[in-house]
Amino acid sequence: MIKAINRTRIKDIALRANVSIGTVDRVIHNRGEVSKATRDKILSIIDEMEYQPNLLASTLASKKTFSFALLFPEPISTESYWNKPMVGVRKAFHEIQQYGVNINIHLFKQSDPNTFNTEAQQILESNPDGVVLAPFFSRQSKEFIAELKKRAIPYVFIDSNIKDSDKLSYIGQDSYQSGTLAAKLLDYSIPENAAILVLQFAKEKDNLNHLMQREKGFYEYFNSNSTSGKKKLFTLEIIDPTDLIGQNKITDLLKSNPDIKGIFVTNSQVYYLARLIEENNLSGIRVIGHDLINENINFLKKGIVDFLICQRPEEQGYKAIITLFEHLVLKKEVNNENYTSIxxxxxxxxxYYK
Structure with a gap:
């Protein structure tokens, strides 16, 4: 059964308690002096009448402003992954800006942890009400959130999670399970005795939490699955996928190891690998990567990339801002972890994918 929305007003409570509207207001907002007997009476009536304060109306009336700070990686191109969460951020902002919310955007370079530190310091100096950040670099992120904790500034993680932190919420994929899924897809789709290459396009991989979790999930699947123990696993780390030396390392490895029938690229740059496969006329290799960006879509359509594991980045950006809004403005309890679909x-x- 659907109940009608309760329309109880402060005026109704005041009439029922035989007190002034101002007295009820002081009890609701816990300010001013009210005798214990009167306070208890009013609270009892509030509970009985199921009164719910209109926080949005109160916020509009108070003209209070809320400052959110955003700390995201700078997109490496107009079509790259980190443009997509911003679509969701903009959508959320259009919905909540009337309630006095301002969002200040800070971007750091994906290849330079120092730029993360610089932007993080600017955020701390601005003293925002809340922060949404992608903890792209683990060490630098932990230092930053330690400062946020000291200042009692709530923060929401997006895209990558740091366990055992005092985050308000995490919005994103379970990176470990994403890696496990990739392992299972390759295990089921290549011959039993075939080899697999795990390809990392990253600088300071050990400092990139989400990539480490994906790789961990991938390897632990094969370590724990006795039926998959015959597959040989290679790992190759390439700092710059556009560098000719790195590209030659990939092609030399594939040509000298024709038993490699599956490749897992741990981030959204799988199109660099697909380009090499196409240029060298390599075939019979199953390829799995991440994220639905245009470069990857092109190679998916060609059949060079077989699977893309997607994590709805627009939804992540939207939910992260709304979660902070609900906590700070609506005073609602929010979920500590919000996993998006894999x-x-x-x-x-x-x-057919939306």
């Missing part, structure tokens, strides 16, 4: 996209279902 979606498998192929060329067959690409056109």
């Amino acid at each position: 979606d498998i996209i192929t060329k067959e279902n690409l056109d």
Whole structure:
């Protein structure tokens, strides 16, 4: 049964308690002096009448402003992954800006942890009401959130999670399970005695929490699954996928190890690998990467990339801002961890994925 929305007003409570509207207001907002007997009476009536304060109306009336700070990686191109969460951020902002919310955007370079520190310091100096950040660099992120904790500034993680932190909430994929899923897909789709390459396009991989968790999930699947123990696993780390030396390392490894029939790229740059496979006319290799960006879509359609694991970045950006809004403005309890779906996209279902 659906109940009608309760329309109890402060005036109704005052009439029922035989006190002034001002007395009820002082009890609701816990300010001013009210006798214990009167306070208890009013609180009892509030509970009985199921009164719910209109916090949005109060916020509009008070003209209070809320400052949110955003700390995201700078997109490496107009089509790259980190443009997508901003779509969700902008959507959320359009919905809540009337309630006095301002969002200040800070971007850092994905190849330079020092730029993270610089932007983080600017955020601390601005003393925002709340922060949404991608903890891209683990060490630098932990230092930053330690300062946020000292200042009692709530923060929401997006895209990557840091366990055992005092975050308000995490919005994103379970990176470990994403890696496990990739391992299972390759295990089921290549010959039993085939080899697999795990390819990392990253600088300071050990400092990139989400990539480490994906790799951990991938390897632990094979370590714990006795039926998959015959597969040989290679790992190759390439700092710059555009560098010719790095590209030659990949092609030399593939040509000298024809038993490699599956490749897992741990981030959204799988298109660099696909380009090499196409240029060198390599075939018979299953390829899994991450994220539905245009470069990856092109190779998915060609059949060079077989699977893309997607994590709804627009939804992550939207939910992160709304979560902070609900906590700070609406005073609501929010979930500590909000996992987005782990979606498998192929060329067959690409056109139906929203």
